[in-house]
Amino acid sequence: MxxxxxxxxxxxxxxxxxxxxxxxxxxxxxxxxxxxxxxxxxxxxxxxxxxxxxxxxxxxxxxxxxxxxxxxxxxxxxxxxxxxxxxxxxxxxxxxxxxxxxxxxxxxxxxxxxxxxxxxxxQRPTISTPVPREDGSYGLLLDVGINADCKPENLAQFAQLGSLYSEYILKRPNPKIGLLNIGEEEGKGNLLAQATYPLLKENKQINFIGNVEGRDVFTSKADVIVCEGFTGNIILKMAESFYDIAKHRGINDDYLNKFDFESYGGTPVLxxxxxxxxxxxxxxxxxxxxxxxxxxxxxxxxxxxxxxxxxxxxxx
Amino acid sequence: MxxxxxxxxxxxxxxxxxxxxxxxxxxxxxxxxxxxxxxxxxxxxxxxxxxxxxxxxxxxxxxxxxxxxxxxxxxxxxxxxxxxxxxxxxxxxxxxxxxxxxxxxxxxxxxxxxxxxxxxxxQRPTISTPVPREDGSYGLLLDVGINADCKPENLAQFAQLGSLYSEYILKRPNPKIGLLNIGEEEGKGNLLAQATYPLLKENKQINFIGNVEGRDVFTSKADVIVCEGFTGNIILKMAESFYDIAKHRGINDDYLNKFDFESYGGTPVLxxxxxxxxxxxxxxxxxxxxxxxxxxxxxxxxxxxxxxxxxxxxxx
Missing domain, CATH: 3.40.718.10 (Isopropylmalate Dehydrogenase)
Structure with a gap:
């Protein structure tokens, strides 16, 4: 190699x-x-x-x-x-x-x-970020910025790409795929999320578990969270800012230290x-x-x- | 009364x-x-x-x-x-x-x-959330969930509503209005943000300072941050989850304690x-x-x- x-x-x-x-x-x-x-x-x-x-x-x-x-x-x-x-x-x-x-x-x-x-x-390449979780494992969030406007089909493909990345690189067998949304039930959310949900549901190559909300991003509810790059980028930068806030306030916590996303390396173009x-x-x-x-x-x-x-x- | x-x-x-x-x-x-x-x-x-x-x-x-x-x-x-x-x-x-x-x-x-x-x-009522900042003051984020899909004109109106709320209720004179985006310069972002920017720029009733990013949400860069309700709701729930994470990890920090959004009360319908x-x-x-x-x-x-x-x- x-x-x-x-x-x-x-x-x-x-x-x-x-x-x-x-x-x-x-x-x-x-x-x-x-x-x-x-x-x-x-x-x-x-x-x-x-x-x-x-x-x-x-x-x-x-x-x-x-x-x-x-x-x-x-x-x-x-x-x-x-x-x-x-x-x-x-x-x-x-x-x-x-x-x-x-x-x-x-x-x-x-x-x-x-x-x-x-x-x-x-249809479109995507970039992602690993998401630290309290149990030491990593989730995956994508897209985080290169696809600011997406169609439902794009999100469905990100789910598939993320699923394979999670399985082979982050070592999550049969990773749970969640659609980032503002509500738990099918039918909730903005037009994009509403139209994406059925595509994820019918994709047999992924283990779709339904919608996840903002509060679920750092939990293990889903192993892969799918969204368009606008929201994904906001989430990533906001999470990075929490690391800065914690550091600035003298908080030294093993888990919060993992929000230093910049130390992770980089993102592959999937x-x-x-x-x-x-x-x-x-x-x-x-x-x-x-x-x-x-x-x-x-x-x-x-x-x-x-x-x-x-x-x-x-x-x- | x-x-x-x-x-x-x-x-x-x-x-x-x-x-x-x-x-x-x-x-x-x-x-x-x-x-x-x-x-x-x-x-x-x-x-x-x-x-x-x-x-x-x-x-x-x-x-x-x-x-x-x-x-x-x-x-x-x-x-x-x-x-x-x-x-x-x-x-x-x-x-x-x-x-x-x-x-x-x-x-x-x-x-x-x-x-x-x-x-x-x-055109549309909106709901907002106060955003705690390290200096003890409060910013404002809106919309946080009732307008999942927005037109540029909606965001421009939210800016104006938020500006008045910030000035009279949160006591920020001439509040700085920021457009939530994924990039600092005009022209960046998704189609909605790109189309909203000029509307905010030309609105003489607000003090528009340009784009703000995910890392700026909890800073005093802007006093009012405008976005559609999908992203706003994700941000709010994610911020709430940070309070839970901090609590769960035994972190007792004056500032992070303010992320207990549920104690704030409620949101007015503006x-x-x-x-x-x-x-x-x-x-x-x-x-x-x-x-x-x-x-x-x-x-x-x-x-x-x-x-x-x-x-x-x-x-x-």
Whole structure:
């Protein structure tokens, strides 16, 4: 397995990216080879200093960087030697099996759309967040921001994608799928939720348990919670703010500490045919390490093959 | 001023309603006369036991109760002697100036729509929640559930209603109005938010400060946050769940304790011509007291006249 990592993406690159690589190589025993994409002049001394096993990685030089606030499409077009452009080029040409960056999110999405094939049958890719629960397990919430307006069919597909991710990556057998709504009974909610409910109910590939409400997000009532990206993004950012509030008020609680979503790493783009993982701009070493581990897990579990089969079966 | 209170509404009625009346009469010095609507046989001993100033209240007997799970329209039609039906009858006929109930929320909404005139120019009434902030002040979030699907014009009106409520009831001079969105710049967000932004920007009656995100809900970035009722309801219930989580984890923090939204009392229905306040089903004494104080404040500040003028001015 070869995982490509953008060493120049994120506010603390390349220092924290190198730290992440070290953490990953030190703690994860695997046959993964890392392809580190970045400015050689900057990387060489940092990598030397980190004393890594040189057989475990190679460096691909990139001479440009897509800035965090650059216009995604324009930047990718004008900067073919940027670490993100090169990363997608390598992924497209099968020089790497997965690509990770904590750089410009928009550029990562544009790169994904233009370089990587969608999975047949999936109308729109989606991004998700793990949801910490008191029992130590993780739920999944999706979409969390790239699909602000959705049709019922989109939500039904997110449910299916989320179900497979929950099963294979979060290790929830037969995950319970809930539709985020404002009321428990079928027929409640806004027009989108009302129209989505029957689609989820009739989808035999998922274990639909009905509506869940705002108070259920952090419980284990559902393992996967489905919503459009507007509400999902509001929820995610509000949950992150609770971590800040707790920290600010001097509350040190094992569970609330898990609301530090930024440490999780990044979100995979689900619904495309290769693993692409987008990190927070402020990713630190642990986040880079977690993203590397996630890419490895996505490859090892053959998640994308399972998603492809799931959507293929449905059409058949 | 005469405030009508449904003594039979809510899970702990009439005991907690009586406690609320006592708390209110003991701590609030005002010329308010309370009209307590409920079953005389049940109320008489409780009121006697509470040793209230008998000049401050009168009892209006009701022989029926609308159950918490009854169909609203059907229940109001079939139970004209219920405390909710009688309350709206009194309000309509100017025997009381405001009406409060912690009973069946749907029946309260139906009663409001059918008995109380809307304010001219307001397309849809809305409900809101106060949002606790670390500095001790309160923001306002609306709509929180009765308008699951909204048009941009609805959100613009909620902004105007919320602005006046914030100014006169929450005492925020020139309140900052924010549009809940997933991105800071104009043009971001879902179609609804994109279309609402210019309406808020051009409304001269409000102090619009732009978009706010999920992480800003509990900050003082905006004093009033506007959204459709789907997202607003999810936020409210999720915030309530944080109180439960904190409590459950043995965290006792002055600020987080304020996330016990159920103690606040109830939400006024904004956009109608008379004060109607709907309480949580699980309202306890303090919530009833707070609702009585809120009704008094709405009458004293002449909030509804100010709302009427605000919408009248706009049309002129």
């Amino acid at each position: 070869r995982i490509g990592l953008d060493m120049m993406g994120g506010d603390f690159a390349p220092t924290e990216a190198v730290k992440g690589v070290k953490l990953y190589l030190d703690t994860v025993a695997s046959d993964v080879h890392l392809v580190l994409i970045g400015d050689e002049q900057q990387l060489t001394p940092l990598l030397a200093e980190a004393q890594l096993d040189q057989s475990k990685y190679s460096v691909v030089h990139s001479s440009q960087i897509v800035g965090m606030n650059e216009h995604p499409t324009k930047a990718l077009k004008e900067k073919p030697q940027s670490s993100i452009s090169i990363g997608f080029h390598l992924l497209k040409n099968e020089k790497v099996d997965a690509f990770i960056s904590a750089g410009n999110t928009g550029a990562m999405m544009v790169g994904t759309y233009y370089s990587i094939k969608g999975i047949e049958g999936v 619904g495309v045919s290769k693993p692409v993982i987008i990190g927070h701009g402020i990713s630190k070493g642990i986040a880079f390490k977690n993203m590397l581990a996630l890419a490895e897990q996505m490859l090892q579990t053959k998640l994308l093959e399972k998603i492809t089969a799931s959507f293929g079966n449905k059409e058949a | 005469r405030i009508g209170l449904d003594m039979m509404g809510g899970d702990f009625a009439p005991t907690e309603a009586v406690k609320g009346v006592k708390l209110y009469l003991d701590t609030v010095a005002s010329d308010v006369h309370l009209v307590l609507i409920g079953d005389e046989q049940q109320l008489t001993p409780l009121l006697a036991e509470a040793q209230l100033d008998q000049s401050k209240y009168s009892v209006v007997h009701s022989s029926q109760i609308v159950g918490m799970n009854e169909h609203p329209t059907k229940a109001l039609k079939e139970k004209p002697q219920s405390s909710i039906s009688i309350g709206f009858h009194l309000l309509k006929n100017e025997k009381v100036d405001a009406f409060i109930s912690a009973g069946n929320t749907g029946a309260m909404m139906v009663g409001t729509y059918y008995s109380i005139k809307g304010i001219e120019g307001v 956009g109608v011509s008379k004060p109607v306040i709907i309480g949580h089903g699980i309202s306890k004494g303090i919530a009833f007291k707070n609702m009585l104080a809120l009704a008094e404040q709405m009458l004293q500040t002449k909030l509804l006249e100010k709302i009427t003028a605000s919408f009248g001015n706009k049309e002129a």
